[in-house]
Amino acid sequence: MKILITGGNGFIGKRLAERLLELDTLQLDGGPSGRIEKLVLLDAFPGDRIGGDRRVEVVVGEVSDRETVARVAQDADLVWHLAAIVSSDAEANFDLGMKVNLYGTLNLLEILRATGKRPRLVNASSLAVFGGDLPSVVTDRTDLTPKSSYGTQKAIGELLVADYTRKGFVDGRSLRLPTIAIRPGKPNKAASTFVSSIIREPLARQATVCPVRPDSAMCLLSGRRVVDAMIRAMTLSSESIGSERTILLPGFTLTVAEMVAVLEKVAGREATKLIRWQPDANIQRLVDSWPGRIDAARAKALGFQADSNFEEVVRAHIEDEAVPQWWRQ
Amino acid sequence: MKILITGGNGFIGKRLAERLLELDTLQLDGGPSGRIEKLVLLDAFPGDRIGGDRRVEVVVGEVSDRETVARVAQDADLVWHLAAIVSSDAEANFDLGMKVNLYGTLNLLEILRATGKRPRLVNASSLAVFGGDLPSVVTDRTDLTPKSSYGTQKAIGELLVADYTRKGFVDGRSLRLPTIAIRPGKPNKAASTFVSSIIREPLARQATVCPVRPDSAMCLLSGRRVVDAMIRAMTLSSESIGSERTILLPGFTLTVAEMVAVLEKVAGREATKLIRWQPDANIQRLVDSWPGRIDAARAKALGFQADSNFEEVVRAHIEDEAVPQWWRQ
Numbered sequence: 001m002k003i004l005i006t007g008g009n010g011f012i013g014k015r016l017a018e019r020l021l022e023l024d025t026l027q028l029d030g031g032p033s034g035r036i037e038k039l040v041l042l043d044a045f046p047g048d049r050i051g052g053d054r055r056v057e058v059v060v061g062e063v064s065d066r067e068t069v070a071r072v073a074q075d076a077d078l079v080w081h082l083a084a085i086v087s088s089d090a091e092a093n094f095d096l097g098m099k100v101n102l103y104g105t106l107n108l109l110e111i112l113r114a115t116g117k118r119p120r121l122v123n124a125s126s127l128a129v130f131g132g133d134l135p136s137v138v139t140d141r142t143d144l145t146p147k148s149s150y151g152t153q154k155a156i157g158e159l160l161v162a163d164y165t166r167k168g169f170v171d172g173r174s175l176r177l178p179t180i181a182i183r184p185g186k187p188n189k190a191a192s193t194f195v196s197s198i199i200r201e202p203l204a205r206q207a208t209v210c211p212v213r214p215d216s217a218m219c220l221l222s223g224r225r226v227v228d229a230m231i232r233a234m235t236l237s238s239e240s241i242g243s244e245r246t247i248l249l250p251g252f253t254l255t256v257a258e259m260v261a262v263l264e265k266v267a268g269r270e271a272t273k274l275i276r277w278q279p280d281a282n283i284q285r286l287v288d289s290w291p292g293r294i295d296a297a298r299a300k301a302l303g304f305q306a307d308s309n310f311e312e313v314v315r316a317h318i319e320d321e322a323v324p325q326w327w328r329q
Numbered sequence: 330m331k332i333l334i335t336g337g338n339g340f341i342g343k344r345l346a347e348r349l350l351e352l353d354t355l356q357l358d359g360g361p362s363g364r365i366e367k368l369v370l371l372d373a374f375p376g377d378r379i380g381g382d383r384r385v386e387v388v389v390g391e392v393s394d395r396e397t398v399a400r401v402a403q404d405a406d407l408v409w410h411l412a413a414i415v416s417s418d419a420e421a422n423f424d425l426g427m428k429v430n431l432y433g434t435l436n437l438l439e440i441l442r443a444t445g446k447r448p449r450l451v452n453a454s455s456l457a458v459f460g461g462d463l464p465s466v467v468t469d470r471t472d473l474t475p476k477s478s479y480g481t482q483k484a485i486g487e488l489l490v491a492d493y494t495r496k497g498f499v500d501g502r503s504l505r506l507p508t509i510a511i512r513p514g515k516p517n518k519a520a521s522t523f524v525s526s527i528i529r530e531p532l533a534r535q536a537t538v539c540p541v542r543p544d545s546a547m548c549l550l551s552g553r554r555v556v557d558a559m560i561r562a563m564t565l566s567s568e569s570i571g572s573e574r575t576i577l578l579p580g581f582t583l584t585v586a587e588m589v590a591v592l593e594k595v596a597g598r599e600a601t602k603l604i605r606w607q608p609d610a611n612i613q614r615l616v617d618s619w620p621g622r623i624d625a626a627r628a629k630a631l632g633f634q635a636d637s638n639f640e641e642v643v644r645a646h647i648e649d650e651a652v653p654q655w656w657r658q
Contacts, residue, residue: 094496132572132573133572133573141472142472143470143471143472143473144472144473144488145573146488146491146492147495147572149492149496152488152489152491152492155488156485156488156489159473159475159481159484159485159488160481160485162475162481163475163478163481166476167423167478243461243462243476244461244462244474
């Protein structure tokens with residue numbers, strides 16, 4: 001099988017690629033099965049490459065570029081579409097967000113349609129499709145009310161994937177992802193990036209800033225669970241998903257204060273003292289517009305799982321990133 | 330004031346233009362007010378022109394064409410965006426639907442944004458944004474689940490208008506229109522066109538076909554009420570609409586059998602005998618996927634009104650179109 005991951009040099013793209021290479025073989029319900037022969041990672045930025053695996057090809061290019069995408073997508077059996085301009089960046093740079101998030105998705109869908117092979121597609125969407133005056137618990141039937149350009153573009157992507165699927169052009173499924181934490185590396189331009197920073201930086205004995213109030217509630221999912229969900233979404237048969245092609249993923253909700261309490265439990269007061277509380281009205285406004293609690297009944301029935309607690313997520317980060325445990329000395 | 334109506338040669342566009350010319354002056358809450366100096370009707374097809382009014386300019390061109398739209402939109406204070414490829418046509422001709430309904434709307438929004446004048450925009454959407462497994466009553470908070478390419482493109486239009494408004498590029502408001510009945514003239518390529526045909530043709534002593542079961546329920550609004558709604562939507566201040574820029578319009582629901590009963594009441598058995606019942610599975614499927622009953626609480630609070638009964642709508646059609654009343658002889 002030939003696989004394309006757009007945004008393949010991002011955090012989730014790389015983790016997903018590593019998992020796929022380990023698996024080596026995929027068994028898809030009602031779809032193609034077999035060994036992974038080729039794995040193309042398309043990304044606008046050359047990241048740390050996955051070294052030395054002859055199955056991997058890294059292509060640096062834009063998802064909105066017709067020739068590049070046509071070249072990498074024409075023989076793909078499976079596509080994970082993760083490339084995106086993230087929330088704060090899409091808000092600050094409207095045209096860039098439209099180019100990548102809207103026209104890039106349209107470009108990919110048109111090229112996949114033109115192959116005539118109805119490839120299977122997992123499209124990354126986001127809880128940012130919700131906003132404004134939300135019910136206390138967001139469900140599978142909560143209406144789309146994005147209050148950011150990123151959320152708008154993601155909502156449009158969901159609608160397009162559903163219609164291209166209904167028309168038989170692709171076999172698409174979209175996942176509405178909660179905030180992913182803890183991301184390794186450096187802060188990105190997502191408004192939610194602080195959720196990772198306020199844990200990751202103190203664990204690395206570095207100072208950090210928390211731009212929102214301690215009582216701000218966030219719905220989270222760990223990188224490990226997101227990769228599980230990406231593979232599960234690809235594995236499910238088209239029939240088991242049915243006519244609604246967007247799946248709201250389960251997350252677990254906690255406040256920033258609760259996250260910091262877990263950090264203190266794991267790494268002590270020396271760690272939490274590295275957080276400086278410095279409110280940013282723009283980020284607070286965006287975070288407040290996102291859903292707090294989620295009832296993802298449909299995803300759970302389809303076998304998607306949330307993390308059980310935040311301490312597990314923090315300890316997984318320490319393990320996955322081999323964080324030196326200075327607080328134990 | 331300078332006004333642009335896209336789809337200005339269509340049924341609603343023309344009726345709206347006539348009403349505006351009669352009004353001569355518009356008073357907009359929190360917006361520009363004054364005399365109408367210029368009224369540009371942009372349409373892909375040259376229809377019956379509104380003759381002889383020096384304020385009117387008819388421009389034949391595509392809403393997806395950048396140069397044409399830039400020319401007619403650059404000095405517009407108010408824009409009604411009605412141009413669309415209708416439901417069955419957009420389903421049969423996917424690329425054409427995308428070109429006009431999606432790229433055309435994007436083209437218009439980008440050109441209005443580039444003027445830097447934040448023009449006021451009323452965007453025509455449709456109940457076709459709903460579909461599939463719907464609640465028995467559709468409300469202001471029912472989620473977007475289109476099951477047609479037309480409905481998908483209209484849903485995307487709503488999202489774009491909302492985001493361009495939030496960003497301050499336009500002052501937009503979208504109206505979700507019920508099926509409009511009774512349209513004059515000839516059947517169009519909307520799946521709902523039969524709703525007009527089964528009344529209009531018998532009233533003109535012509536045979537017609539009804540492609541759906543008598544118990545099929547439809548939510549309707551008359552042409553007169555739609556024009557009222559178009560003007561009301563433009564008149565409302567941006568603040569009174571608030572952050573949710575799409576307004577679900579009220580309609581009145583009745584079955585095809587009930588419509589035919591009204592026809593019989595007005596024009597007798599000779600009229601209803603002109604209807605041949607010939608089921609069309611595709612049209613039935615589309616009609617079944619649309620909402621039957623609507624609770625448009627928000628629109629009612631904002632002063633939008635539905636018709637009170639179907640007989641009034643039929644009699645208004647006879648009056649507006651000066652239909653010869655052969656059944657009275």
